[in-house]
Amino acid sequence: MNRIEQIALMATYNQWMNRKVYDAAAKLTDAELRMDRRAFFGSILGTLNHLTLGDTVWLKRFAQHPASHAALAPLSGIAAPTDLKQLAFADLHELAIHRAWLDRLIIDWAQSLREPDLDLRLHYHNMRGVAADKPFFGLLVHFFNHQTHHRGQLTTLLTQAGHDVGDTDLLALID
Known part of the structure; x- marks a missing residue:
């Protein structure tokens, strides 16, 4: 498997897992979704x-x-978020629609990448305005790893709330 295939696999995994997490979250009441569970971002929502x-x-x-x-x-x-702890979407249904759109965009974008693109560097500023210059492929790995990290937290929170999301292993998507 080359790097492009890895990125495509991670984009597909992202979509698959988000669907599972959102399906489980949809079984909760609004109060359960908003309940402070002492997680880093407070609640499931x-x-x-x-x-x-x-x-x-x-x-x-x-x-x-x-x-x-x-x-x-x-x-x-879409405006760039200024606070990663804000409730940009207070309604799970609206958030789920946006999430599905975003996941489709990620898959389409991943399919547009080519191997030489991954060797370039990306110049950007973090949310505090600090300039950075990093290898693009490494940033893509971070992007997907960040998703997996927080979905791991979500699966724990959902399990504690009584809803198992089922299999979460990437292995399920590998032929």
Whole structure:
């Protein structure tokens, strides 16, 4: 498996896992979704919002990469988040619709990448305005790892709330 195939696999895994997490979250009441569970982002809804906001921040950065501009053009109408702890979507249904759109965008974008694109560097500024210059492939690995990390938290929170999301292993998607 080459790096492009790895990125495509991670994009597919991201979508698959988000569907599972959102299906489990949909079984909870609004109060259960908002309940402070002493997680880093407080609630299940807070953590779901964080993942969407974090993905948006990174995708808007990736849109500045020469190889990504056209595929990520639909993000141009979305403002960059300024706070990764905000509840940008207070309603799970609205968040789920946006998440599904974002996941499709990630898959389409991943399919537009080419191997030489991964060797370039990305110049960007973090949310505090500090300039950074990092290898694009490493940033993609971080992007997908960040999603997996917080979905791990979500699966624990959902299990504690009485809803098992089922199999979460990437292995399930590998032929």
